[in-house]
Amino acid sequence: MTVRFPDAPGFTGYQAPMRLEGEICGLEVIQGTVPDTLRGTYYRAGADPAWPPLVPGDFWFNADGMISMFRFADGYVDFRCRYVRTPRFLAERAARRSLFGAYRNPYTDDPSVAGINRGLANTNVYWHAGRLLASKEDSAPIQIDPDTLETVGEWTWDGDLASQTATAHPKIDPLTGELVFFGFAAKGETTPDIAYYEADRNGRIVHEAWFEAPYSSMIHDWAVTENFVIFPIIPLTSDLERLKAGGPHYVWDGSMDIYLGVVPRRGGSARVRWYRGTNRFASHIMNAFDDGRHIHIDTPVGAKSAFPWFPDITGAPFDPEQARGYLSRWTIDTMGETDGFTQTQLTACSGEFPRTDDRRATRGYRFGLINLTHVPSEAPPPDGLPGFRWLAAIDPETRAMTMRYAGHDSTVEEAIFVPPRQDAPHGEGYVMQLVHRQAEARCDLLILDARHIDGEPVATVKIPIRLPGGLHGNWVTPQQLANRSE
Ligand SMILES: [Fe+2]
Numbered sequence: 001m002t003v004r005f006p007d008a009p010g011f012t013g014y015q016a017p018m019r020l021e022g023e024i025c026g027l028e029v030i031q032g033t034v035p036d037t038l039r040g041t042y043y044r045a046g047a048d049p050a051w052p053p054l055v056p057g058d059f060w061f062n063a064d065g066m067i068s069m070f071r072f073a074d075g076y077v078d079f080r081c082r083y084v085r086t087p088r089f090l091a092e093r094a095a096r097r098s099l100f101g102a103y104r105n106p107y108t109d110d111p112s113v114a115g116i117n118r119g120l121a122n123t124n125v126y127w128h129a130g131r132l133l134a135s136k137e138d139s140a141p142i143q144i145d146p147d148t149l150e151t152v153g154e155w156t157w158d159g160d161l162a163s164q165t166a167t168a169h170p171k172i173d174p175l176t177g178e179l180v181f182f183g184f185a186a187k188g189e190t191t192p193d194i195a196y197y198e199a200d201r202n203g204r205i206v207h208e209a210w211f212e213a214p215y216s217s218m219i220h221d222w223a224v225t226e227n228f229v230i231f232p233i234i235p236l237t238s239d240l241e242r243l244k245a246g247g248p249h250y251v252w253d254g255s256m257d258i259y260l261g262v263v264p265r266r267g268g269s270a271r272v273r274w275y276r277g278t279n280r281f282a283s284h285i286m287n288a289f290d291d292g293r294h295i296h297i298d299t300p301v302g303a304k305s306a307f308p309w310f311p312d313i314t315g316a317p318f319d320p321e322q323a324r325g326y327l328s329r330w331t332i333d334t335m336g337e338t339d340g341f342t343q344t345q346l347t348a349c350s351g352e353f354p355r356t357d358d359r360r361a362t363r364g365y366r367f368g369l370i371n372l373t374h375v376p377s378e379a380p381p382p383d384g385l386p387g388f389r390w391l392a393a394i395d396p397e398t399r400a401m402t403m404r405y406a407g408h409d410s411t412v413e414e415a416i417f418v419p420p421r422q423d424a425p426h427g428e429g430y431v432m433q434l435v436h437r438q439a440e441a442r443c444d445l446l447i448l449d450a451r452h453i454d455g456e457p458v459a460t461v462k463i464p465i466r467l468p469g470g471l472h473g474n475w476v477t478p479q480q481l482a483n484r485s486e
Contacts, residue, residue: 001097005052010060014438017049017063018468023080027070027445032459034075034447037420041146041481042070042432042445044413044473045134047122050089054098055108059309062103064089065122065134065142066468067149070432070445070461073478077445077461084121084134084142085151091116103309104138104189104249117154123168124472128179129203130485131155132476135168137184137220146481160205163195164188168472169284171224174359177201180229180265184219189249190238192216194231198266203485209268214259218250223288223297224265225362228334230297231261234282236310251313252305254279260341262295262332275332275341281305286327286354286368286396287361295332298368298396300325300352301343320386324350327370327394346399349392350374353414357427357450358474367427367450368394369415375403387411391433393453402454409439417450418475427451430458434470441466 005011047063065084070077083089091113092099100118101108109118119139126133133141133155140161143152163183170181179199186195192215198207213219213231216238223230235256238249260275283306286298302325308318326348332341351372356365371388374380381389388411394401406412415433431448443463449455 003052003096005049006056011049014436014441014466015060015469018466019048019050020465021082023078024464025078027077027079028462028464029077030444030460030462032447032457034072034077034459034461036075038072038418038430038447040072040418040475040477042072042416042418042473042475043125043132043146044068044434044470045122045125046468046470047120048083048468050083051092051096051098054100054110055102058102060469061122061309063120063122065120065136067125067134067144068467068470069149079463080149081467082149084144086119086121086142087117088113088120102246102249105243105246106189107244108246122471124474126170126172126474127476127480128170128172129199129201130480130483131203135166137168138165138189140166146476146484157197157199157203157205160208161197162208163197167219167222169221171361172358173224173226173362175226175363179203180224182219182222182229182231184213184231185216185238186210190216190240190243194219194261196229196263207266209263211261211263211269211272213261214274215256221284223285223295223299225288225290225295227265227290227292228295229263229265230288230295230332231263232282233259233261235279236305236307237313248311250307250310252281252307252310253313254304255313258282260297260330260332262334273334274339276339277341277343281323282325284352284354286370287356287365289362289364290334293333293335295334297330297332298327298346298354299330300350300354300370301328301345302326302350306352324374325352326350327354327368327396329396346396347392347394347401348376349390349401351388351390351392353388355414355416357417357419357429359419359422360426365426366395366397367417368396369417369431370394371412371414372403378405381405381408383409385409385411385438388413391415391431391453393431393450402452404448404453406435407437409437411436411438413470414472416473416475422477432475434463434467436466443467
């Protein structure tokens with residue numbers, strides 16, 4: 001057998017698969033100094049196909065999870081990256097080829113893998129109750145050893161996870177330490193069922209409730225506040241018959257309304273209320289909070305889907321301008337008489353991958369991060385490279401924003417906020433961001449002062465290789481690592 005990847009977008013040039021596992025002890029710091037006091041580990045999840053795809057037209061969301069880690073101590077940064085040994089990865093490695101077919105379509109798989117979990121663990125990696133968990137929204141998470149990145153195995157909350165899936169975007173309530181999460185397509189691919197869970201700070205599921213969405217769709221991210229959880233139903237719709245016919249899992253349907261399903265924290269199906277709005281697209285949530293009555297949800301909102309690999313139901317071509325998302329605030333009056341909600345745009349710049357200072361997750365906040373694709377006051381970068389070219393820090397209350405241009409031939413990944421210590425003031429600390437230096441086929445990890453992301457970096461850490469595209473990541477402290485579960 002010959003191993004050969006397609007000569008197609010997503011598999012060539014800077015996007016070509018790396019398929020490399022390894023470690024570098026003491027990455028080179030090419031600018032500034034990594035503070036001696038900065039101790040902890042930045043974990044990030046990405047997708048890197050271990051084998052050429054089984055079906056044509058596949059895309060990189062449907063690739064094996066590769067976890068990277070950057071461990072900071074005494075001014076040094078040690079790097080390691082390793083594939084997640086999912087059941088799927090192990091089956092394909094044994095066969096030395098892909099056995100699983102199209103994105104979330106088991107009907108396109110090789111018959112030999114029927115019944116094997118299709119999860120890829122490629123979307124997020126987070127810490128809760130002493131466990132490092134790599135996750136993708138179509139399956140239960142996979143526990144990873146936080147030092148070696150070796151795979152421990154599937155984590156189903158000691159078997160208490162009845163849902164077939166668990167979101168890659170759980171929220172940790174910073175005041176209670178609870179993991180608040182859900183699964184969609186919870187009874188199987190394309191089912192409209194949502195399972196809502198809360199696990200206590202020890203990792204034990206203490207609440208479970210089931211809901212049925214108005215229609216089956218991708219519920220990639222959601223909002224959690226002190227008193228509510230909110231499920232956004234956005235019309236990237238799924239359909240079992242289409243899946244069985246070998247069609248795409250999701251299509252964009254511009255004719256359908258969106259819904260926000262609001263449930264009081266730890267509430268059940270009798271307490272869900274669906275708020276309705278006109279057609280639009282949103283994916284990631286920067287943060288959300290409530291005052292007991294009104295819920296505010298900050299999210300980039302666009303006219304159409306931002307995912308070019310999920311086709312428009314009408315056959316219309318992907319429109320990058322309509323796909324631009326503008327950070328906006330949705331406000332729901334939970335005691336109002338209408339089933340509507342309001343939307344207020346917070347910036348004229350388009351962007352995605354919003355994050356906040358997670359110590360203020362679910363509560364009122366004044367610090368957000370977002371990657372930008374378009375800035376009206378700035379000329380488009382002359383290299384013509386698409387993607388995220390700027391990082392912005394925003395105060396959602398005043399809308400004051402500072403920006404940082406990634407540089408020529410450079411694109412940015414999701415940034416994270418890292419507090420220098422747990423009791424540091426809100427928004428005061430570091431921002432870490434991986435920058436792809438595409439012309440040089442390598443990366444930099446920038447350590448920025450969160451209050452001055454537009455200034456000289458605190459340090460620039462050189463990664464001498466090209467890292468496969470990453471999605472989401474999180475910072476884990478030495479105290480958390482010291483309290484690990486087996
Ligand atoms: Fe995501």
